Amino acid sequence: GENVEQHPSTLSVQEGDSAVIKCTYSDSASNYFPWYKQELGKGPQLIIDIRSNVGEKKDQRIAVTLNKTAKHFSLHITETQPEDSAVYFCAASMETSYDKVIFGPGTSLSVIP
Amino acid sequence: DAMVIQNPRYQVTQFGKPVTLSCSQTLNHNVMYWYQQKSSQAPKLLFHYYDKDFNNEADTPDNFQSRRPNTSFCFLDIRSPGLGDAAMYLCATSRDVSSGPQHFGDGTRLSIL
Numbered sequence: 001g002e003n004v005e006q007h008p009s010t011l012s013v014q015e016g017d018s019a020v021i022k023c024t025y026s027d028s029a030s031n032y033f034p035w036y037k038q039e040l041g042k043g044p045q046l047i048i049d050i051r052s053n054v055g056e057k058k059d060q061r062i063a064v065t066l067n068k069t070a071k072h073f074s075l076h077i078t079e080t081q082p083e084d085s086a087v088y089f090c091a092a093s094m095e096t097s098y099d100k101v102i103f104g105p106g107t108s109l110s111v112i113p
Numbered sequence: 114d115a116m117v118i119q120n121p122r123y124q125v126t127q128f129g130k131p132v133t134l135s136c137s138q139t140l141n142h143n144v145m146y147w148y149q150q151k152s153s154q155a156p157k158l159l160f161h162y163y164d165k166d167f168n169n170e171a172d173t174p175d176n177f178q179s180r181r182p183n184t185s186f187c188f189l190d191i192r193s194p195g196l197g198d199a200a201m202y203l204c205a206t207s208r209d210v211s212s213g214p215q216h217f218g219d220g221t222r223l224s225i226l
Contacts, residue, residue: 034214043117043203043217044156089155101215103155 002027004092006104014112019077021107023090026071030092033073034101035064038087047088048075080111116140117218119204125224126194134189134221136204144210145187147179148203150220156203162187163210191223199225 003026013019025033031052036044050057050064050073057064061080066073077084090104117138126132136145144163148156160169162181176198178190191198201222205215 032214036217041219041222043119043205043219045217046214049214096210101158105155106153108153 002030002092002100002102004090004102004104006090006107008107009105010108010110012110012112013080015080015082017080019075019080019084019109019111021075021088021090021109023073023075023092023104024071025073025092025102027092028068028071029094030102032093033064033066034091034093035075036089036091036103038089038106040086044089077109080109082111082113085109085111117204117206117216119202119218119221121221122219123222123224125226127226128196129193132191132194132223134191134202134204134223136187136189136218137185138204138206139185140206140208140216141184142206142208142216143184144207145181146205146207146215147177147187147189148205148217150201150203159189194223194225196225199223 006023034049035047037047038044048059048062048064050066052068061078063076087106087108089106091101093101120135146161147159150156158170159173159177160179176192181187201220203220204218207215
């Protein structure tokens with residue numbers, strides 16, 4: 001079955017700096033990769049997703065890159081702000097099976113003002 | 114705004130006393146999921162309903178049951194809660210298993226006395 005690894009487990013950055021979170025997946029059949037942000041006491045919220053026919057996707061300060069050959073995908077947050085502090089989960093699934101979403105273990109991001 | 118609503122946000126029950134958590138959605142999605150999330154871990158899928166079809170994960174304990182009386186509502190029943198069942202319980206929905214990402218509610222935090 002699919003296995004998703006995520007690094008680092010914790011990340012501290014100064015406000016205004018960039019943050020990068022990296023994930024790897026094992027199942028080459030996976031073709032949909034969402035990223036979720038979970039703030040304290042709240043449920044995970046989808047912040048960006050990418051499909052395997054695309055190498056990069058940007059939404060304002062957030063970007064995700066995908067390397068299908070290496071089975072790597074990464075989240076990039078630029079100009080970090082204190083409100084970016086949260087736990088971020090990467091995930092992998094197949095577009096024909098959104099019910100089988102495999103989450104990475106999460107990265108706790110702290111943005112220091 | 115269309116959303117996934119979980120009630121209550123906090124639930125305290127006694128060891129062995131049955132408890133029910135509820136989830137409602139205004140997204141009119143076909144699929145509803147229940148996840149268990151323990152501290153500093155990724156959400157773990159317990160089961161999901163695709164319309165009225167119930168799909169249990171292989172490692173979900175028998176102590177956990179679910180009901181979906183209509184499209185909008187889904188319930189999680191824990192028949193005899195043990196101390197190890199203390200966790201955040203997350204409800205999520207998706208339009209279909211082959212269409213759309215999962216959208217999460219803010220969860221119910223369950224404590225066992």
